[in-house]
Amino acid sequence: MNPVSPELDRRFRDAAAREHLLDVAYDLVDTPVGTLFVAATERGLCRIAYDAEPERELDGLARAFGLRVLRSIAPIDPARRQLDEYFEGKRQRFDLAVDLALQADFNRRVLRELARVPYGEVVTYGELAARSARPRAARAVGTVMNRNPLPIVLPCHRVIGSNGKLVGYGGGLHRKEALLRLEGALL
Amino acid sequence: MTLPPFERFYDEHREEIYAFLVRRLGRDRAEDAFQETFLRALRAYSKLRHGEHLRAWAYTIASRIAIDEHRRPRADAELPELSTLDGRPAFAQLEHLADELPPTERAAVVLRYGYDLDYGEIGAALGSNATAARQAASAGIRRLRRKEGQ
Structure with missing residues (x-):
């Protein structure tokens, strides 16, 4: 029995991406806050998940973006590199295209505003709501943060309660704390 | 039966399709044929209407590619003979x-x-x-x- 060699497997996965045959490429990226499931369409990054169950993620991506979902290293390389640099403290801004095409208008507006919150700073949910032209929508902003498709790159960890408490985080409060500490926003 | 994400289809069938191609073509030529089989499957995948007979479908593509490979003259490989009539x-x-x-x-x-x-x-x-x-x-x-x- 000749198993498919890792080189042959890699060659096919690279070729599939190179020939633009994929709806979504994904890979796993190791970081100090755990292994991330990272996925991208041709338009940009579409999903980052903590503690992912790959099978569930694949089904979700296939429903949202199309069936041709394949693990492929090359398309995820820019994100991997920038995440590495971020966790080494060498990068403060992500320079990555993002695919928010499937987000509702309000969510997209909030996520765009979120992307402008600088490294090492925090804003409150209410403040982010105001910046998104919906000053009374702090709670709705909280929901958008909770469902943020691209945590870390879209920095929902920089959004905190008006009393200064961290409040919540999709990936668990210990991670929110770790990210803010890395950025020097927490001592 | 709904179609699975391509990753699952590939994961389930790659080993047997590769083994099949190795039997047909020998290991050297099987590698190119393997890649071509799954690239072709990927091109057609979103046009499939249901997830039945995916395995037979994969074998059909692999067989066609094995035939094409077989037709391409190469001095360095021993080829299995395929029966033809006319x-x-x-x-x-x-x-x-x-x-x-x-x-x-x-x-x-x-x-x-x-x-x-x-x-x-x-x-x-x-x-x-x-x-x-x-x-x-x-x-x-x-x-x-x-x-x-x-």
């Missing part, structure tokens, strides 16, 4: 004839007489076994004969 490859003579058969019988007939797979391989491709594959192929042939007699 110079056309057997699968080309059969395919349009078998078009009207029910899917399982069609797959069994084409894989047996067009691609010269044995019943064990066909059973594996169809997700059943050698006996069921033999029955499907003979049912298909009987149906073709009846049609010819009409």
